[in-house]
Amino acid sequence: MERLSYSLKCVVILDLIKRLRDNGSWCGETHVQKAMFIAQDLANANFGYKYIMYKHGPYSFDLTNELAGMRAAKIIDFEFRRAEYGPSIFMTAFGDRIYSLHEEEIQRFKKINGFVADWLSASDVKHLERLATAYFITSKNPRMPVLERAKKINLLKPHVDIISAEEAVRTVDQKKEEAKRQLTIAA
Amino acid sequence: MMKHSHEFRDPIHTFISMRTDERNIVDSRPFQRLRHIHQLAMTYLVYPGATHKRFEHSLGVMHLASRIFDVVTAANNIIDESVRRIFPDDDTKRYWKSVLRAAALCHDLGHLPFSHVGEKNLLPDGFDHEKLTKDIIYSPEMEDIWKAMKPPLQSDDIIKLAVGPEKAEPLELDSWESILAEIIVGDAFGADRMDYLLRDSFHAGVEYGKFDHNRLIETLRILPSAHVGSDEPALGLESGGLESSEGLMVARHFMYQQVYFHHIRRIYDIHLKDFLQSWLPEKKFPIRVERHLKITDAEVLAAIRKSYASPKGSNYLLAKRLECREHFRRFYSALPGDKQGGKLRPGEVIAKAAEQKFGSDAIRYDRVPPKISAPNFPVRRYDGKIESSLKLSLILEKLPVVEIETVYCDKAIFDDAEKWRDENAAKLLSLQ
Structure with a gap:
């Protein structure tokens, strides 16, 4: 599994933020968390972000701290775009400079980030947490039947009903197949 | 009763x-x-x-x-x-x-x-x-x-x-x-x-x-x-x-x-770690429960005292740093502007160069990675609506993240290290 330097990890995150926003995503922390979870899995690279089942599905404390560090370094910042929601994340001018310095070195991840952003950008948090939780459960139990995985989601996240959970599991199965075809051909 | x-x-x-x-x-x-x-x-x-x-x-x-x-x-x-x-x-x-x-x-x-x-x-x-x-x-x-x-x-x-x-x-x-x-x-x-x-x-x-x-x-x-x-x-x-x-x-x-x-406080952590690494059998703490329960600060403090009482022993100098307050001195602390040259961990850059100049025994590098400063949690407003804590509180939203990078040197080379820092830091961090 490939290990990435700190600068390159930052640039991969910046690329993901840029693509999510370009696709019209709200791009709050939940969006970045879930998108990075799937991107890290598809890239089979060691970003060093350990994911566990927690807030709204798979969640990485390491990534939360990484984003805090990037904000402290003024690479990213928060903005409030709508009255009812928490902050959106955007790339600052300094972040743009760091991105330009290393953009060439992350070609491999751009394709994956593009795939993830195309898939998730239109999702609101409710949809996102169902998909990401289904992805997490599926990665841990790849041979488990759809309904069993849906029940597992409902057990861990009782606010997600079994019908929505089933739908999310089927979407994940389909998208994983799609990723296999598109990203393998690209590699 | x-x-x-x-x-x-x-x-x-x-x-x-x-x-x-x-x-x-x-x-x-x-x-x-x-x-x-x-x-x-x-x-x-x-x-x-x-x-x-x-x-x-x-x-x-x-x-x-x-x-x-x-x-x-x-x-x-x-x-x-x-x-x-x-x-x-x-x-x-x-x-x-x-x-x-x-x-x-x-x-x-x-x-x-x-x-x-x-x-x-x-x-x-x-x-x-x-x-x-x-x-x-x-x-x-x-x-x-x-x-x-x-x-x-x-x-x-x-x-x-x-x-x-x-x-x-x-x-x-x-x-x-x-x-x-x-x-x-x-x-x-x-x-x-x-x-x-x-x-x-x-x-x-x-x-x-x-x-x-x-x-x-x-x-x-x-x-x-x-x-x-x-x-x-x-x-x-x-x-x-x-x-x-x-x-x-x-x-x-x-x-x-x-x-x-x-x-x-942080350099004493590093000196204590140096001592423990040298003193502990196999350089590691025991992980079996029974052995873990037998070792506390009391045993470590006794070992430091004992090592300090034996000037010919291999741990004498390490114990002396702790016993006699002979800690290393801070000669570089990263400031927010130090990242402007694109080096995102400036302390690491300075520490590596200082080790080449003065030798690794005389230099210690400490980094506290950033931690989230203020979490985003739900707050129920007076009218029953739920909003983000970061939206309702300017203080939480603006609270700075603490991230620390410090480079220390042996007291004996402190003046030389400061002079070297003044001459080289900006160049090393691509700030010139």
Whole structure:
């Protein structure tokens, strides 16, 4: 599994933020968390972000701290775009400079980030947490039947009903197949 | 007549009460060992009063966690249907309160001598104090205590709440368990954090760690995460408690700057780690429960004294640094502007170059990675609407992240190191 330097990890995150926003995503922390979870899995690279089942599905404390560090370094910042929601994340001018310095070195991840952003950008948090939780459960139990995985989601996240959970599991199965075809051909 | 309830006097919470079956936890060997583990390692070399131990902190965490549980599960504080759905029946609720109190007592059982000092380098890969905590909770001695409690407790449940979702793997927490874990170890309102800020501040003799914890506890609620567009219940608060939560976050920020990450305190951690690495057999702490229970700060302090009394011994110089305050001196501290040249870890760049110039024995590098400054949690406004804490509070939104990079050198080369820094730092960091 490939290990990435700190600068390159930052640039991969910046690329993901840029693509999510370009696709019209709200791009709050939940969006970045879930998108990075799937991107890290598809890239089979060691970003060093350990994911566990927690807030709204798979969640990485390491990534939360990484984003805090990037904000402290003024690479990213928060903005409030709508009255009812928490902050959106955007790339600052300094972040743009760091991105330009290393953009060439992350070609491999751009394709994956593009795939993830195309898939998730239109999702609101409710949809996102169902998909990401289904992805997490599926990665841990790849041979488990759809309904069993849906029940597992409902057990861990009782606010997600079994019908929505089933739908999310089927979407994940389909998208994983799609990723296999598109990203393998690209590699 | 036998007493069924017991009280401890405490300088922070006045009285801490517990049942007899809970006192069996306190009387166990793993818990009594905490009487010999300093809460703040060698901080007492900088703040002489900071000699308190993990023992009283663990009692305090149980006390606060219990109070928080009572507030957030009170029937009149559960307004939202999505929250009511995850609530267990009354018997199950009583069981979980008992688990919560036991977990709060046990959350620090796995700490090594001098708390966090050796955790990264002096344990085998994959081990940390939470893993040791889990092993102790599963140990036959503690399992006997869990079985004898009324009602009996499951060790898996205690572990989930004591170490939290990040460290409980392979155990997975559902929404209810995640909220209970957050009551103990949560970033925003965890009883662990509340107690250590108040207690450390009291013992260190600084005012920075104080905040209105009574008000904060009374306004905590379990709320839907509508602030991020989800229905998932999470720990949040009534808007009347926002100022007290700001107080907690500001207290944490100042305690980081003034106490926990004080540069001399941090270099003593490094010197102590150097000593332990040389003194410990196989350069690592033992990981088996029985051996772990036998080693405390007392054994390490005795070893330092003994090594200092033997000038020909291999650990003499390392012990002398600790015994005679011969710590290394800070000659570089990263400032926010130092990253402008594109070097995102400037301290690392300076430390590597300084090691080449002066030799690695004379240089020490310390980095405190950034931690989230203010978590985003749900707040119920006066009109019933739920909003993001970061949206409602400018203080929380603007609270700076603490990130520290420091480079130290041996006192003997301090003047040369400063001169070298002045001549080379800007160039090394691509700032010219």
